[in-house]
Amino acid sequence: MEQATMASCAQALSSSSLSRSPGALLGSSRLTLCTRGVFSPVCVSMRKGFRGRSFCVIRASVTGGKEAETARLATNDGSAQSASPVSAKDESRVAGSQNGVAVATETTVSITVVGASGDLAKKKIFPALFALYYEGCLPKHFTVFGFARSKMNDESLREMISGTLTCRIDQRENCGDKQEEFLKRCFYHSGQYSSEESFGELSKKLHEHEGDRVANRLFYLSIPPDVFVDVARCSSLAASSANGWTRVIVEKPFGRDSESSAELTRGLKTYLNEDQIYRIDHYLGKELVENLSVLRFSNLVFEPLWSRQYIRNVQFIFSEDFGTEGRGGYFDNYGIIRDIMQNHLLQILALFAMEPPVSLDAEDIRNEKVKVLRSMRVLDTDNVVVGQYKGHTRGGVRYPAYIEDKTVPNNSITPTFAAAALFIDNARWDGVPFLMKAGKALHTKRAEIRVQFRHVPGSLYKRSFGADIDQATNELVIRVQPDEAIYLKINNKVPGLGMRLDRSNLNLHYADRYNREIPDAYERLLLDAIEGERRLFIRSDELDAAWALFTPLLKELEKRKVAPELYPYGSRGPVGAHYLAAKYNVRWGDNSSETSDSV
Numbered sequence: 386m387e388q389a390t391m392a393s394c395a396q397a398l399s400s401s402s403l404s405r406s407p408g409a410l411l412g413s414s415r416l417t418l419c420t421r422g423v424f425s426p427v428c429v430s431m432r433k434g435f436r437g438r439s440f441c442v443i444r445a446s447v448t449g450g451k452e453a454e455t456a457r458l459a460t461n462d463g464s465a466q467s468a469s470p471v472s473a474k475d476e477s478r479v480a481g482s483q484n485g486v487a488v489a490t491e492t493t494v495s496i497t498v499v500g501a502s503g504d505l506a507k508k509k510i511f512p513a514l515f516a517l518y519y520e521g522c523l524p525k526h527f528t529v530f531g532f533a534r535s536k537m538n539d540e541s542l543r544e545m546i547s548g549t550l551t552c553r554i555d556q557r558e559n560c561g562d563k564q565e566e567f568l569k570r571c572f573y574h575s576g577q578y579s580s581e582e583s584f585g586e587l588s589k590k591l592h593e594h595e596g597d598r599v600a601n602r603l604f605y606l607s608i609p610p611d612v613f614v615d616v617a618r619c620s621s622l623a624a625s626s627a628n629g630w631t632r633v634i635v636e637k638p639f640g641r642d643s644e645s646s647a648e649l650t651r652g653l654k655t656y657l658n659e660d661q662i663y664r665i666d667h668y669l670g671k672e673l674v675e676n677l678s679v680l681r682f683s684n685l686v687f688e689p690l691w692s693r694q695y696i697r698n699v700q701f702i703f704s705e706d707f708g709t710e711g712r713g714g715y716f717d718n719y720g721i722i723r724d725i726m727q728n729h730l731l732q733i734l735a736l737f738a739m740e741p742p743v744s745l746d747a748e749d750i751r752n753e754k755v756k757v758l759r760s761m762r763v764l765d766t767d768n769v770v771v772g773q774y775k776g777h778t779r780g781g782v783r784y785p786a787y788i789e790d791k792t793v794p795n796n797s798i799t800p801t802f803a804a805a806a807l808f809i810d811n812a813r814w815d816g817v818p819f820l821m822k823a824g825k826a827l828h829t830k831r832a833e834i835r836v837q838f839r840h841v842p843g844s845l846y847k848r849s850f851g852a853d854i855d856q857a858t859n860e861l862v863i864r865v866q867p868d869e870a871i872y873l874k875i876n877n878k879v880p881g882l883g884m885r886l887d888r889s890n891l892n893l894h895y896a897d898r899y900n901r902e903i904p905d906a907y908e909r910l911l912l913d914a915i916e917g918e919r920r921l922f923i924r925s926d927e928l929d930a931a932w933a934l935f936t937p938l939l940k941e942l943e944k945r946k947v948a949p950e951l952y953p954y955g956s957r958g959p960v961g962a963h964y965l966a967a968k969y970n971v972r973w974g975d976n977s978s979e980t981s982d983s984v
């Protein structure tokens with residue numbers, strides 16, 4: 386790959402450049418000696434990765450055709466990146482060289498989107514793969530396969546995908562040509578999800594494209610959860626790579642509760658090693674969620690304040706201004722707590738509240754996330770409010786109720802809104818309410834983290850604010866989407882001869898600061914999976930800890946058939962959310978006037 390292309394790839398997808406410091410590479414003791422240009426005792430050889438960076442091939446043991454090892458790289462320029470991982474078999478090919486000097490063999494990656502005919506594949510996965518191709522982030526040799534039961538062929542798959550591909554607004558050169566080139570690398574295989582024969586046929590087709598290269602295979606399970614294990618079985622038994630790694634990305638939902646999640650994990654682990662399983666939570670791939678650790682751990686001004694001593698409460702807010710349109714069938718079986726809170730918001734909370742990890746290595750970060758999740762108080766119904774949207778007419782337009790969705794039973798009590806107060810019973814966070822709020826069909830589409838600080842002790846300017854603590858205190862807002870921004874509300878003097886105080890935002894507004902499009906979360910996560918970087922994927926013990934917090938509540942809500950509080954489509958949600966916050970002396974930050982919040 387050419388230098389220019391590599392540079393743009395590294396820049397555009399810097400899950401990488403901002404947060405993967407050299408420390409990230411050195412976190413694993415096995416790899417500590419594997420540094421830039423150094424041929425260490427643990428390095429079998431130095432190789433060039435497909436982003437052109439040198440990396441160390443390390444010794445690994447082979448475990449029955451399953452992925453056994455990943456390698457890390459040290460970059461040519463000293464900045465750290467994760468490398469194209471090297472499987473044990475890949476290594477053995479490389480290590481089987483003359484005079485102990487490795488001869489690199491060409492590698493290829495085949496990405497199979499299982500459930501290629503579906504909504505997520507069309508909306509997110511194929512466009513993300515194209516974006517990676519466009520940015521020069523995919524290896525030189527790659528193939529994309531769509532797999533599903535629908536009767537399609539290569540041409541109809543290409544036609545389906547072509548309507549969804551877009552180029553970055555800020556770099557549209559050769560967009561059409563690039564799309565054509567990409568589509569030529571896309572193929573389709575129709576088969577059954579539980580048929581090893583179908584996957585065997587797929588494997589043959591993959592092999593035709595792979596030739597005698599080291600063949601790495603990634604399967605993206607973009608299918609309903611009841612066929613996850615079937616596909617894991619068939620892909621593992623009939624379509625695993627013979628000489629490279631095989632990895633499987635699994636979409637949520639990872640079960641409905643602790644038991645079903647454990648059963649799914651058992652099922653997957655019958656056919657795959659934990660290190661082959663990439664449980665995706667696409668919120669972890671969002672730019673500002675990635676930036677959370679950078680903000681905390683690379684700025685002196687934040688981390689010292691990050692505790693009960695200075696923080697009054699923290700709020701994690703998700704809202705959508707549309708209902709379940711088209712996804713009611715799935716949604717009704719899960720509800721908003723399982724759809725958004727137990728995964729997306731809880732993952733962000735864990736990153737927010739964890740102790741500083743030993744390094745940025747995936748296992749170090751995930752260890753800290755598990756610890757903080759396990760320090761949390763199990764949720765109960767007293768600390769939760771549930772709601773469901775009802776129909777509403779505004780400006781002559783009728784917005785339907787949740788139960789008017791044809792795929793939803795008309796007596797459904799599934800929550801489309803929930804607010805919850807959570808607590809972390811550890812030394813850092815004792816007594817600090819962590820509030821979550823998530824809802825569909827609300828007045829706005831937004832995801833944000835709000836950190837409300839305590840008041841200034843003995844403030845000299847107390848009189849200027851009166852008794853309104855929210856007026857007087859600082860608030861840090863991390864707006865994940867839309868219009869990404871990080872801003873800190875501060876108090877300042879209004880210029881002039883008098884002494885009047887004002888509230889202003891110190892703000893990092895991404896659109897003003899960076900003249901480039903922010904990559905979609907799926908791009909970052911797909912690239913990470915290809916590179917064997919697991920930091921942004923959920924480990925099974927994290928998942929267990931997350932379910933342990935929510936399962937008793939979910940069971941209780943279902944057992945007691947708790948009726949959700951109805952709220953009008955397009956409103957701010959049920960009033961019960963305000964009472965819940967008030968119980969802990971908190972006011973939701975997103976209810977302050979829009980003007981004081983805009984950046």
Ligand SMILES: NC(=O)C1=CN([C@@H]2O[C@H](COP(=O)(O)OP(=O)(O)OC[C@H]3O[C@@H](n4cnc5c(N)ncnc54)[C@H](OP(=O)(O)O)[C@@H]3O)[C@@H](O)[C@H]2O)C=CC1
Pocket residue numbers: 500501502503504505506533534535536578606607608609610612636637638715
């Ligand atoms: N759509 C979204 O925005 C999001 C989706 N997800 C998750 O991603 C996965 C895929 O989502 P999505 O694309 O919306 O799902 P779809 O309902 O569109 O299903 C994907 C494909 O799976 C096949 N399929 C559908 N129903 C069944 C069934 N009952 N048994 C076997 N195969 C079936 C269909 O392909 P065919 O009939 O051709 O085989 C379909 O095209 C799911 O696990 C979902 O929960 C996660 C986050 C967001």
Ligand SMILES: O=C1O[C@H](COP(=O)(O)O)[C@@H](O)[C@H](O)[C@H]1O
Pocket residue numbers: 667705724832
């Ligand atoms: O996982 C899910 O996420 C989407 C919201 O994702 P976003 O990236 O568009 O914010 C949500 O609509 C869906 O219900 C849920 O399953």
